[in-house]
Amino acid sequence: MRATDIQTVRAxxxxxxxxxxxxAALMDAALLQRFPAQVQLIHEGxxxxxxxxxxxxxxxxxxxxxxxxxxxxxxxxxSTFILAAVLVEKVYLQSARTLTPSxxxxxxxxxVRKVFAGDTAFAGAVVIELAERYRDIVRQLKTQKxxxxxxxxxxxxxxxxxxxxxxxxxxxxxxxxKLASFLGMTRETLSRSFAALADYGVSVSGRTIRCADADAxxxxxxxxxxxxxxxxxx
Amino acid sequence: MRATDIQTVRAxxxxxxxxxxxxAALMDAALLQRFPAQVQLIHEGxxxxxxxxxxxxxxxxxxxxxxxxxxxxxxxxxSTFILAAVLVEKVYLQSARTLTPSxxxxxxxxxVRKVFAGDTAFAGAVVIELAERYRDIVRQLKTQKxxxxxxxxxxxxxxxxxxxxxxxxxxxxxxxxKLASFLGMTRETLSRSFAALADYGVSVSGRTIRCADADAxxxxxxxxxxxxxxxxxx
DNA sequence: CGCCGCTTTGAGTCCATTCAATTCCGGTGG
DNA sequence: CCACCGGAATTGAATGGACTCAAAGCGGCG
Numbered sequence: 135m136r137a138t139d140i141q142t143v144r145a146x147x148x149x150x151x152x153x154x155x156x157x158a159a160l161m162d163a164a165l166l167q168r169f170p171a172q173v174q175l176i177h178e179g180x181x182x183x184x185x186x187x188x189x190x191x192x193x194x195x196x197x198x199x200x201x202x203x204x205x206x207x208x209x210x211x212x213s214t215f216i217l218a219a220v221l222v223e224k225v226y227l228q229s230a231r232t233l234t235p236s237x238x239x240x241x242x243x244x245x246v247r248k249v250f251a252g253d254t255a256f257a258g259a260v261v262i263e264l265a266e267r268y269r270d271i272v273r274q275l276k277t278q279k280x281x282x283x284x285x286x287x288x289x290x291x292x293x294x295x296x297x298x299x300x301x302x303x304x305x306x307x308x309x310x311x312k313l314a315s316f317l318g319m320t321r322e323t324l325s326r327s328f329a330a331l332a333d334y335g336v337s338v339s340g341r342t343i344r345c346a347d348a349d350a351x352x353x354x355x356x357x358x359x360x361x362x363x364x365x366x367x368x
Numbered sequence: 369m370r371a372t373d374i375q376t377v378r379a380x381x382x383x384x385x386x387x388x389x390x391x392a393a394l395m396d397a398a399l400l401q402r403f404p405a406q407v408q409l410i411h412e413g414x415x416x417x418x419x420x421x422x423x424x425x426x427x428x429x430x431x432x433x434x435x436x437x438x439x440x441x442x443x444x445x446x447s448t449f450i451l452a453a454v455l456v457e458k459v460y461l462q463s464a465r466t467l468t469p470s471x472x473x474x475x476x477x478x479x480v481r482k483v484f485a486g487d488t489a490f491a492g493a494v495v496i497e498l499a500e501r502y503r504d505i506v507r508q509l510k511t512q513k514x515x516x517x518x519x520x521x522x523x524x525x526x527x528x529x530x531x532x533x534x535x536x537x538x539x540x541x542x543x544x545x546k547l548a549s550f551l552g553m554t555r556e557t558l559s560r561s562f563a564a565l566a567d568y569g570v571s572v573s574g575r576t577i578r579c580a581d582a583d584a585x586x587x588x589x590x591x592x593x594x595x596x597x598x599x600x601x602x
Numbered sequence: 603c604g605c606c607g608c609t610t611t612g613a614g615t616c617c618a619t620t621c622a623a624t625t626c627c628g629g630t631g632g
Numbered sequence: 633c634c635a636c637c638g639g640a641a642t643t644g645a646a647t648g649g650a651c652t653c654a655a656a657g658c659g660g661c662g
Contacts, residue, residue: 197510199592204513206506218499218506227506250495257491261484261498265452268502272440272452272461275509276431279438279552283618310641318513323618325642340627340641358433517650544609557650559610574609574659 139166139189142212143239148263151255163245169232176230182219184240188212191236192307195228205315208308217264220246233308278318281356286317287327288355291343301335302345373400373423376446377473382497385489397479403466410464416453418474422446425470426541429462439549442467442542451498454480467542512552515590520551521561522589525579535569536579544575
């Protein structure tokens with residue numbers, strides 16, 4: 135494991151205040167591993183054995199049920215995932231797979247729980263992390279129940295767009311069908327939603343979206359600080 | 369505050385391992401208050417100032433946005449709520465109101481954070497509580513995205529029914545429109561869904577639901593241990 | 603007994619999905 | 633360099649589910 139990787143991990147809020155010895159204990163127990171794209175890292179229903187951290191690449195969180203699959207979020211470096219399952223020593227509720235070749239740091243669940251019990255600063259950071267994740271999912275649930283499909287798309291564009299001279303530009307880092315699944319619609323509906331947004335100055339070319347009139351989009355999305363702030367997930 | 373109330377609160381997993389002095393500190397700072405029905409306790413968007421605990425009565429968690437409202441869960445004694453907002457010192461993402469006359473224990477956010485920092489056992493319990501709540505919301509999101517309206521209703525009935533000689537019996541403790549909102553449908557659709565469940569041996573009389581053939585219902589709900597286990601919310 | 607709120611039922615509309623077919627795009631091999 | 637291939641994305645048509653609007657039951661409470 136490279137020193138620079140350790141540095142980036144150490145810089146995570148989760149490990150910010152943790153003692154040297156405890157951090158070293160975590161890193162000693164941890165594995166750093168490379169995965170190609172499209173590898174399923176976590177199968178929902180299995181025992182949580184590792185706390186995962188995306189160091190490089192992109193990971194999709196999803197859930198499946200009777201043949202269907204729905205995307206719950208996308209993770210870019212550097213973020214942790216499935217912290218909750220590790221802490222309560224229960225099975226994963228979500229699955230995860232790499233979307234691109236990735237490097238993951240995996241810390242054994244037991245080590246996490248041990249350090250948690252012995253390091254107050256780490257315990258505090260874990261709680262903050264967990265609480266923020268909780269709030270992220272609450273936002274997602276609210277968005278799912280209270281906004282229409284087009285509004286969810288508009289909000290996602292606004293949240294992920296980059297301001298440039300000629301308007302908002304969004305680059306989708308994965309297949310559109312994943313975005314559709316995350317937004318809770320089919321790929322066809324997403325396509326039609328993009329078409330409908332043309333009236334609002336949105337043009338699509340491949341995975342790059344340009345929004346000439348960001349304000350119109352924002353108005354459509356009915357942005358809610360309670361829904362859109364932060365925006366850790368996806 | 370009555371001694372028996374303190375006992376029930378103390379018996380909560382959240383306070384199980386906490387030291388006497390720390391628990392006393394929390395209780396000293398806490399307020400026990402009665403509220404009539406239909407009182408809004410928490411307004412989303414405001415600063416989190418108290419950790420709330422339902423000691424008696426029933427509380428609805430909900431969220432609103434441009435005139436609409438959606439129910440996120442129902443709380444019966446004894447449960448805590450809005451722990452996450454208290455811990456991260458941010459605004460509430462959900463609102464809460466009493467559905468029936470209730471008694472609430474309210475612990476100032478500062479006291480919670482203080483004891484959290486000083487009592488390892490409490491810190492551990494907070495994390496477990498938080499993690500379980502997180503998992504509850506993940507289940508709710510999955511249910512919302514992966515099951516149809518009727519399936520959500522069937523699953524809710526199965527999860528909340530009581531086994532009796534003549535099948536599953538569910539007593540809805542609040543207005544049906546609240547249940548509809550929780551399940552993510554309109555009251556009309558809920559009514560029609562109940563009608564559709566007649567084919568599965570479900571009969572409705574007022575707020576009491578009887579399910580002659582629980583198995584049929586279970587099959588319809590496509591029960592998923594990952595979705596239905598636990599079932600803290602609602 | 604009659605009012606009022608909740609619930610149910612009915613009819614019509616809209617939106618999202620499904621199924622099917624076509625187009626677009628990136629990568630490969632000739 | 634270009635033609636071809638295959639997966640992804642779009643488009644079209646038809647179906648279906650959920651919603652809105654409207655009106656009629658039902659029940660509780662004064």
